[in-house]
Amino acid sequence: MQKGRLDLDYEIVYREAQIAGIEDQFEDELYSFSRLIQNNYEFKLFLEDPRISADYKKTCVRRICPAGMSSLFFANINWLIDQGREELVESLAKSVTKKLFQEKDILFGEVFSVCELNDKYRKKVSRAMEKVEGKTVNLRFNIDSQLVGGLAVRFINGEVWDISLKHRLEELKASIIE
Amino acid sequence: MVDFPSFNKVLDEIRQKVSEFKEEVKAEEVGLVTESGDGIAHVTGLPHAMAGEMIRFSSGVYGLVFNLEIEEVICILLGSHTSVREGDTAHCTGHIMSVPVGDKLLGRVVNGLGQPVDGRGKIIPDRYRPVEFPAPAVIDRQPVDRPLQTGIKLIDALIPIGRGQRELIIGDRSSGKSSIVIDTILNQKGKDIVCIYVAVGQKSSSVVSLVDALTEKGAMDYTIIVDAPASDPASLQYLAPFSGCAMAEDFMYCGRDALIIYDDLSKHAAAYRMLSLLLRRPPGREAYPGDVFYLHSRLLERASCLSEQKGGGSITALPIIETQMGDISAYIPTNIISITDGQIFLDTDLFNAGNRPAVNVGTSVSRVGGVAQIPAMRKISSRIRIDMAQYREKQSFALFSTELDKETLIQLQRGKVLAEVLKQKNYSPMPVEEQVVMLYLATKGYLDNFDIKRLQLFESNFISYLKAEMPQILDEISNKKDFDSAWEQKLGKFVLAFKEKFKNV
Numbered sequence: 095m096q097k098g099r100l101d102l103d104y105e106i107v108y109r110e111a112q113i114a115g116i117e118d119q120f121e122d123e124l125y126s127f128s129r130l131i132q133n134n135y136e137f138k139l140f141l142e143d144p145r146i147s148a149d150y151k152k153t154c155v156r157r158i159c160p161a162g163m164s165s166l167f168f169a170n171i172n173w174l175i176d177q178g179r180e181e182l183v184e185s186l187a188k189s190v191t192k193k194l195f196q197e198k199d200i201l202f203g204e205v206f207s208v209c210e211l212n213d214k215y216r217k218k219v220s221r222a223m224e225k226v227e228g229k230t231v232n233l234r235f236n237i238d239s240q241l242v243g244g245l246a247v248r249f250i251n252g253e254v255w256d257i258s259l260k261h262r263l264e265e266l267k268a269s270i271i272e
Numbered sequence: 273m274v275d276f277p278s279f280n281k282v283l284d285e286i287r288q289k290v291s292e293f294k295e296e297v298k299a300e301e302v303g304l305v306t307e308s309g310d311g312i313a314h315v316t317g318l319p320h321a322m323a324g325e326m327i328r329f330s331s332g333v334y335g336l337v338f339n340l341e342i343e344e345v346i347c348i349l350l351g352s353h354t355s356v357r358e359g360d361t362a363h364c365t366g367h368i369m370s371v372p373v374g375d376k377l378l379g380r381v382v383n384g385l386g387q388p389v390d391g392r393g394k395i396i397p398d399r400y401r402p403v404e405f406p407a408p409a410v411i412d413r414q415p416v417d418r419p420l421q422t423g424i425k426l427i428d429a430l431i432p433i434g435r436g437q438r439e440l441i442i443g444d445r446s447s448g449k450s451s452i453v454i455d456t457i458l459n460q461k462g463k464d465i466v467c468i469y470v471a472v473g474q475k476s477s478s479v480v481s482l483v484d485a486l487t488e489k490g491a492m493d494y495t496i497i498v499d500a501p502a503s504d505p506a507s508l509q510y511l512a513p514f515s516g517c518a519m520a521e522d523f524m525y526c527g528r529d530a531l532i533i534y535d536d537l538s539k540h541a542a543a544y545r546m547l548s549l550l551l552r553r554p555p556g557r558e559a560y561p562g563d564v565f566y567l568h569s570r571l572l573e574r575a576s577c578l579s580e581q582k583g584g585g586s587i588t589a590l591p592i593i594e595t596q597m598g599d600i601s602a603y604i605p606t607n608i609i610s611i612t613d614g615q616i617f618l619d620t621d622l623f624n625a626g627n628r629p630a631v632n633v634g635t636s637v638s639r640v641g642g643v644a645q646i647p648a649m650r651k652i653s654s655r656i657r658i659d660m661a662q663y664r665e666k667q668s669f670a671l672f673s674t675e676l677d678k679e680t681l682i683q684l685q686r687g688k689v690l691a692e693v694l695k696q697k698n699y700s701p702m703p704v705e706e707q708v709v710m711l712y713l714a715t716k717g718y719l720d721n722f723d724i725k726r727l728q729l730f731e732s733n734f735i736s737y738l739k740a741e742m743p744q745i746l747d748e749i750s751n752k753k754d755f756d757s758a759w760e761q762k763l764g765k766f767v768l769a770f771k772e773k774f775k776n777v
Contacts, residue, residue: 126274134279140286158282160275234273 104189107170111190116164121187121194123167127159128187129236141180148175192250201231203249206238206258211245223247223255303362305329306344311353311505312550315362316344324404326365331355335362336369336507339551346551348507350385368404371515372397373522378466381483381497384508384515389499390483401522403514407573414579416613419644420531420588423459423701424452424629426694429653429711430660431616431636434644435529436577436586440608442593442600443618448630449592451698452616453533454482456590458491459701460531466523467495468532470516472509473539476501485699502539506550509543517574520587524576527583532575536592537568541604558603565607572611600635614638628695633660646753648708655715656690663687682720689719692727705749706735709763712755718767734770742766 111120131138141151152172159168174180195202205211205219216235223231233247243259303318313335315327327335327347333355335347349356350369371386376397381390388395416434433439441449457467471479479499486492496519500512513534520530534540541564548561556562568591575589591612593605598620600609609615614637623630642650662683670676670684693714696702702710710731713719719727738745745763749755 123274126276129273130276130279134283136287137279137283140290154282154286158276158279160277163274 104186105193107186108190108193111164111166114164114166116166117194120164120166121190123159123163124170124183124187124190125234127167127171128184130158131183141175141183144178148178151175151180188250195232195250199229201227201229201249201251203231203233203247205233205235205245205247206241207235207245208237208239208241208243210237211235219245219247226255227253301364303327303345303364305356305358305360305362308349308353308356308358308360310550311349311507311547313347313349313353313356313362314344315347318345318362318364321345321364322368324368326367326369327362328365329356330361331357334365336511338547339553348510348547348551349505350507350511351505353505368402369511370400370402371518372399373401373519374398377496377519378494379492379496381479381499382515384498384500384504384510384512386498386515386519399522401518403511403518404570405518405521405574407570408576408578408582412579412582413576414584415643416577416586416640417643418577418586419646419649419704420456420465420529421459421463421704422452422456423703424455424696425702425707425711426629426631426633426696427452427616428645428704428707429649429656429694430633431614431631431638432640432642432645432649432653433588433590433638434577434640435588436575437614437638437640437644438572438575438589438591438612439638440591440593440612440615441618442595442605442609442615443630444595444598444620447618447620447623448628449594449618450478450482450535452618452629453535453590453592454485455696455699455701456531457486457495457533458489458699459703460494461489461491465494465529465531466520467491468498468516468520468530469495470498470500470513470532470534472500472512472534472536473502473543474499474535476503489699506543506546509540510547513537513540513571517571517587521574524578524585524587525583527578527585529586529588531588531590534571534589534591536594537608538594538604541567560603564604565611568604568608569611572608613640626695627691628698633657634664646704646708646749648749648754649704649711651755652708652711652715656711659683659686659690659715663690685720686714686717688724689722689727690714692724693719693731695728703746703750705746708749708755709735709738709745712760712763713767716760716764718764718771730774733774734767737770738766 108117111117131141140146152175155171156168170186171183174182191202203223220231220233223233241258241260242263244257246258246261247255301318301320303315305313306316307314321327321337321340323337323340325337327337329335333349333351335349337345337347339346372395374397376395380388380392380395383389416436418435420433420435421428422433427433441452443449457469460467469482479497479501483492483497486495498512498516500509516532520532523530541560544564544567545560549555549559553561572589572591575587577586578584591608593608595602595605617632617635618630619632622632642653645653663686666680666683667687693710722730745759745766748759
């Protein structure tokens with residue numbers, strides 16, 4: 095499927111959530127589920143394996159998700175499972191997040207750090223980013239042990255602020271090779 | 273962020289299940305695409321593929337096995353041919369091509385595969401039916417003797433069509449072929465006849481206007497449109513009439529009456545010719561393959577009237593053929609003429625002269641004849657044939673002579689009146705009881721001394737007046753299907769009274 099077509103389809107999904115008045119909840123559910131898949135390779139393999147029946151996959155998803163999750167979330171995930179396009183969950187989540195924050199005129203970003211940041215640090219990072227970007231930002235904090243140290247901020251518009259140790263080491267490596 | 277507290281528990285269960293999984297070895301035939309292009313794919317490695325079987329390619333596109341050769345099978349692709357490439361794998365499905373059928377399709381526009389193309393959502397069908405199916409056996413049929421009213425006076429009176437009949441509509445382009453079938457569809461409203469219109473190789477714009485016209489008149493409720501426009505691959509154009517027929521058959525075997533229109537079979541034959549040439553089948557006359565007759569005969573033979581033991585359902589088929597310069601002796605027209613139970617020949621000259629429907633009564637025929645007419649119409653129609661024949665004979669004679677005897681003048685006037693009464697506007701089918709009344713008046717000379725130009729006005733006014741003042745005249749025909757001398761007297765008196773009033777209109 096072409097990307098342009100996908101965005102068009104995702105727009106419809108987002109509008110559906112908007113009509114139901116649950117766009118924030120829907121985005122949060124999709125984002126959390128997508129992170130769950132990204133962080134668990136085994137689960138990703140399970141979802142994308144064509145030999146496993148769609149019904150079993152749907153049952154497992156239903157059991158994993160806590161009560162109170164929207165029916166729109168299940169309808170979309172089940173539809174992707176039925177179509178054998180489970181790999182599209184992440185791009186669906188990304189597209190819905192982008193759409194939601196675009197409409198709110200907020201810059202959305204993900205902060206990756208080696209260990210969990212406390213509230214004080216989180217606020218500090220948010221303030222710093224708002225200053226740099228010149229607009230309201232919404233950051234979600236995730237853990238990435240491969241960074242070695244420091245942190246990296248990836249905004250949805252493609253902008254990256256990487257002050258991780260991993261990045262610096264790579265730069266150092268590149269300069270030595272030169 | 274949402275928490276997933278039971279995630280680890282479920283993941284453990286999945287791990288457990290995976291560790292218990294035992295792989296089974298299953299031998300399967302996997303074909304390989306060796307050549308693909310122009311909607312045709314050559315596949316090797318499927319020695320057990322059957323003719324007409326569906327083949328699934330790795331890209332998800334389906335194909336239909338057409339040729340079984342020593343080393344390979346050749347399939348026509350039922351989708352985008354660019355998505356099948358050399359080296360793709362292919363599997364036999366073990367199924368022959370089927371389409372969705374049943375009431376859920378009513379009011380919908382579908383393609384040759386039965387998939388909706390009207391943007392009104394998915395169709396969840398009651399059941400599926402194979403597109404290729406043997407025609408009912410002789411023992412399962414009964415003679416055609418129930419009329420299928422087209423609502424067109426000329427056809428219902430002179431070329432009657434019965435339920436279960438195959439009547440060809442043939443004529444040049446823009447001679448009013450499609451208008452006849454649209455009128456026929458409109459006339460089936462409230463008569464429990466399901467109509468299926470199969471558009472093969474038509475312009476999409478024409479199909480859109482047809483759908484609009486049917487929707488506006490409330491005829492889509494009992495109609496299915498199978499659309500294989502000129503932009504569709506030849507494979508879908510080839511399949512569309514068979515798919516439409518499968519949908520009609522479902523109604524027939526459920527004991528209901530169906531009317532199917534193939535618009536048109538000359539384009540269907542051209543699509544089949546294209547496929548056959550690409551499949552390298554030997555070309556015959558006009559480059560059509562040798563089995564083009566069988567293509568249409570097996571399709572049209574499925575139209576029939578089933579016996580009471582089989583439910584008594586019927587399929588009436590109205591195939592359309594477009595001729596070039598009125599040449600009905602071309603290959604496909606002669607084939608279809610010989611297959612069908614009669615033809616309605618539309619003449620461009622008549623059309624241009626303002627006679628609409630432009631049916632050439634001389635070359636048109638219905639082999640079912642008066643059996644498929646209600647008794648009232650049967651009584652009148654024999655007189656119309658004679659009057660019209662005399663009129664045509666005298667008309668050519670009158671061109672050379674100015675002095676004519678009184679009887680000839682009467683016959684000429686009667687003919688003119690009849691020709692005028694038989695004219696009918698588009699999209700205005702007439703109920704049979706009204707047809708009987710108007711044709712009765714014309715044949716019995718009630719309209720002889722009438723100004724021809726005012727006849728259409730007279731007709732519309734008279735029918736509305738009759739409906740309002742003496743509806744029992746029409747009711748008697750619709751109930752008894754026949755009339756007697758008392759009815760004739762009543763109508764005679766009524767028309768004379770109306771004529772007096774009409775003078776002042």
